[in-house]
Amino acid sequence: MPRVPPIPSRTEAAVHDSNSWKAQGSLSHYTEPSYYDKCYANRHHDIAFYETQTASAQTILEYGCGNGRIALPLARRGAHVTGVDLSIPMLESFRERLGREPKPVRDRITLVHGDMRKKRLKRRFEVVLCTFNTFLHLYDRGDVEQFLACVRNHLEPEGKFIMDTSLPLIEELARNPGRPYRVPRLKYPPTGQVVRYAEYFDYDPMSQVMRVTMRFEPFDDPKAAWSVLLAHRQFHPQEIEALFHYNGFQVLSVHPNLDDGTTPLDSLGWVARVRR
Ligand SMILES: C[S@@+](CC[C@H](N)C(=O)[O-])C[C@H]1O[C@@H](n2cnc3c(N)ncnc32)[C@H](O)[C@@H]1O
Known part of the structure; x- marks a missing residue:
């Protein structure tokens, strides 16, 4: 034993x-991207969700881009994607992957090492993403407030914030x-x-x-x-709605089951915008 x-x-x-x-x-x-890839090799449903939701966006910021599982398909279809991540091994793995992509795709991706609660890029995007439970690394209200302030600072006036969270x-x-x-x-x-x-x-x-x-x-x-x-x-859905509300965001839509699209309910995709 x-x-x-x-x-x-x-x-x-x-x-x-x-x-x-x-x-x-x-x-x-x-810290070990090849193991990460093995764990999530069959996870595709959320990629389809982000592709659909960002179909018309030309500029995308992804917090927690990791080694590009989601950012890469978005750049392949023509979007300019900036990825921010705290993990150097994941960013290095992303750079390695980019080395195998055609130059136009490589040129559409910018990678930045940093903390999603603090990193300021001094530019705005049509869409900001926080994918595959990256939001669950915000452990308390202070973290969430710092992060949502960052999202707000990086969104164009009519821009959308899109994320997904597992359901407790x-x-x-x-x-x-x-x-x-x-x-x-x-x-x-x-x-x-x-x-x-x-x-x-x-x-x-x-x-x-x-x-x-x-x-x-x-x-x-x-x-x-x-x-x-x-x-x-662990964030309960009503808690997320309240955090959005009290940090100046309005939820536009909520989408069930991003893990694999099957029931029972285990995850939610969120689309929000800054309330004006
Ligand atoms: C579940 S992975 C998602 C990676 C990728 N988006 C995907 O879907 O495969 C979460 C990512 O968030 C990153 N992360 C965790 N805390 C972070 C923080 N405070 N700031 C930026 N990135 C963070 C991790 O390094 C990791 O790459």
């Missing part, structure tokens, strides 16, 4: 160590944090090592943050096991 990885207690995480788990929870899952489901929040949720085995892409993989879910109802610990244990060397933390703030 693999040992349960050390998961900070709720009090510890919420009070004493918040900066370090926030930093880790926003970055660790994005009671049964998922209530999972036992000591219980491993296992996947039988997987090949870890950068090394080809076969590993036992398990996830632990620890939801803190006060901060509304779900900490997911992903544990990798090589079959041939269990002592070399390592863990990666992903921290996602």
Whole structure:
């Protein structure tokens, strides 16, 4: 039996160590882009959503562009896309991908390393995106307010802000944090090592943050096991509507099931604009 990885207690995480788990929870899952690609290789439905929603836009800013899963298809169809991301490995992986694209596509993409709560680009866009749960890396009201102020500063007067968020489901929040949720085995892409993989879910109802610990244990060397933390703030739909409202945005439409388009309801796409 693999040992349960050390998961900070709720009090510890919420009070004493918040900066370090926030930093880790926003970055660790994005340090190995080839593994990221393997995890989400079958996720296409949200790409179609963003393609449809931005079909007429020529200038797009994407916060949390990662290694281009969404930005690249938008640039291929002719949009000029600026991508901002905090993870240097994800941006490097994006640059590598761009190297294999035709020059006109490469020329339409600008990559910027930075924090979506702070980065100022001194220009405006027809559309601003925050894709695939990147919004869940805003852990408290201060983060959300800083971020939405950034969105507002980068939107043209008639511009649209589009994002998607997973839906907090009671049964998922209530999972036992000591219980491993296992996947039988997987090949870890950068090394080809076969590993036992398990996830632990620890939801803190006060901060509304779900900490997911992903544990990798090589079959041939269990002592070399390592863990990666992903921290996602859980936002209920009415909360998001209120955050938009009190930060000067108006929700234009809400779209169900961006994960794979099937029911039951597990994610929402949001289209909003600055209220005038
Ligand atoms: C789930 S990934 C989405 C990547 C890509 N858009 C996609 O759909 O595959 C979330 C991205 O948000 C980035 N991120 C997390 N916190 C951030 C922050 N404060 N500022 C900018 N990017 C951030 C991560 O580095 C990661 O690339």
